[in-house]
Amino acid sequence: MYKALAILVVLLSSAAAFGQQRPLITDDIDITPPGTFSIAAGSDFFQNAKFPLSGLKGDLTRVGEIRIVTGYASNVEVQIEGVLQNFLAIDSQSAAPPIPLDIDGNSTNDFGDIITSVKIKLRNETKNLPGLGFKFGFKLPNTNEKRGIGTNQTDIFTKLIVQKSFGKTASGSTRLKVFGNVGIAILTAPLEQFSQNDVLLYGLAGVYTVNDRINLVGEVNGRVSTQGGEAPLGTETQGQVRFGTQIKASGLRFDTAAIFGITKFSPRTGITFGVTYQSPKIFTPAQ
DSSP states (O other): HHHHHHHHHHHHHOOOOOSSSSTTOOSSSSSBBBOOOOEEEEEEEEEEEETTTTTTTEEEEEEEEEEEEEEEEEEEEEEEEEEEEEEEEEEESSSSSSSSSOOOTHHHEEEEEEEEEEEEEEEOOOOSSSSSEEEEEEEEEOOOOGGGGGGOOEEEEEEEEEEEEEEETSSSEEEEEEEEEEEEEEOOOSSSSTOOEEEEEEEEEEESSSSSSEEEEEEEEEEEOSSSSSTTTTOOEEEEEEEEEEEEEEEEEEEEEEEOOOOTSSOOOOEEEEEEOOOOOOOOOOO
């Protein structure tokens, strides 16, 4: 069933993104225009990625990171995202892994998790006050934990979004957009029956417009376990910093960013690159 959903993501991406600000993962309050699709596709490479639940460490390549967003009203959009395939080149693994694994040789691969969410703009920016938004969603348990990369658990999350713009370019575009997220996610503890870890979500990002074609972007984003001591395996504190650029050309927006882990269980470094396409209006939302 879940593999069928992943295939659906691929099919949709061939038909029809400037929604969420790739290569950033912090959400802004901007809504995809009603009746249009916003689609982004990219790939990531992480060095020294860590998977405490399986006891694996290595270099992770994510191929086909897809985000599909559609606007249903002037203040509401729906998003589905997932990774078509994760490839892990294993550098080391625990002698006695916490869970049974089904791995041959020194590498493994698996589908990524599929996440569906809804974002609602609560208020527009004013001259003196920031804009506000709200997002909630859930992660489907479509990974196979025996492959060592995913947790195969259902998680839910919600976050508040705040955004403020500063200055104008010669063409009238926003010079600097700053936005932040704060929220909570309920992560199922894979090895502990009837248990969960409530983690604090955070993100702070900025997009600086150099000219009509080039933006500079940066962020810090992650989650913090609210449990004292060691978090349940698979729900650890994680965080990263990203610095990159967006380049608009031929009706598309190309992006790339360098990634630096900032916590014990985050990848050491990484890089991401992708492309975003915004469709014209192709349907009229129900009133």
